[in-house]
Amino acid sequence: QVQLRxxxxxxxxxxxxxxLACAASGRIFSLCGMGWFRQAPGKERxxxxxxxxxxxxTDFAQAVKGRFTISRDNxxxxxxxQMNSLKPEDTAVYYCAERxxxxxxxxxxxxxxxxxxxxxxxxxxx
Numbered sequence: 597q598v599q600l601r602x603x604x605x606x607x608x609x610x611x612x613x614x615x616l617a618c619a620a621s622g623r624i625f626s627l628c629g630m631g632w633f634r635q636a637p638g639k640e641r642x643x644x645x646x647x648x649x650x651x652x653x654t655d656f657a658q659a660v661k662g663r664f665t666i667s668r669d670n671x672x673x674x675x676x677x678q679m680n681s682l683k684p685e686d687t688a689v690y691y692c693a694e695r696x697x698x699x700x701x702x703x704x705x706x707x708x709x710x711x712x713x714x715x716x717x718x719x720x721x722x
Contacts, residue, residue, distance in 0.1 A: 598621070598622035598623045598711040599621045600619070600713035602690065602713045602714065602715060603716060604617050605718045607719045607720075608718075608719070609721050610682060610684055610720055610722050612720070613679060613680045613681075615676055615679070616632070616679065617674055617676050620673045620674070623694070625670065625673045625694070627699060628700065629648050629649050629694075630646065630668060630692060630694055630695070631645065631647075631694075632645045632646070632675075632691070632692055633691045633693060633706060634686075634689065634690045635688055636687060636689075642657065643657050644664065645677060646666070646702035647702065649700060653701050654702065657704070659685075660686075664677060664679050665677075675692060682718075682720045686718060687718060690715060690717075691713055691714075693706070694711040696708060
């Protein structure tokens with residue numbers, strides 16, 4: 597069974613940075629695309645960023661483009677989300693997710709992801 601564990605969330609002032617990590621275990625992480633999603637109170641879960649299984653293709657939501665980067669190390673079974681120039685509207689619970697099928701590219705659709713972490717809270721104060 598796949599297990600995903602996020603870490604790195606916390607409280608930061610606007611303009612600051614955080615680096616989220618997602619450690620994976622269970623399945624063949626190195627063959628699967630990964631994604632980050634977030635959910636703010638009272639809002640639906642939304643796509644943030646995704647990375648292909650090779651790490652060669654990345655995708656970002658328009659709201660975070662230019663501020664966030666995504667990377668992975670298949671030897672460490674870990675994917676990271678570097679978040680810079682944070683804004684109060686970035687406040688949410690952030691989830692990492694693993695694609696259902698191997699060898700996938702990026703996807704912004706939650707239905708393409710079969711495994712989810714428990715989430716980590718990111719709070720950006722103004």
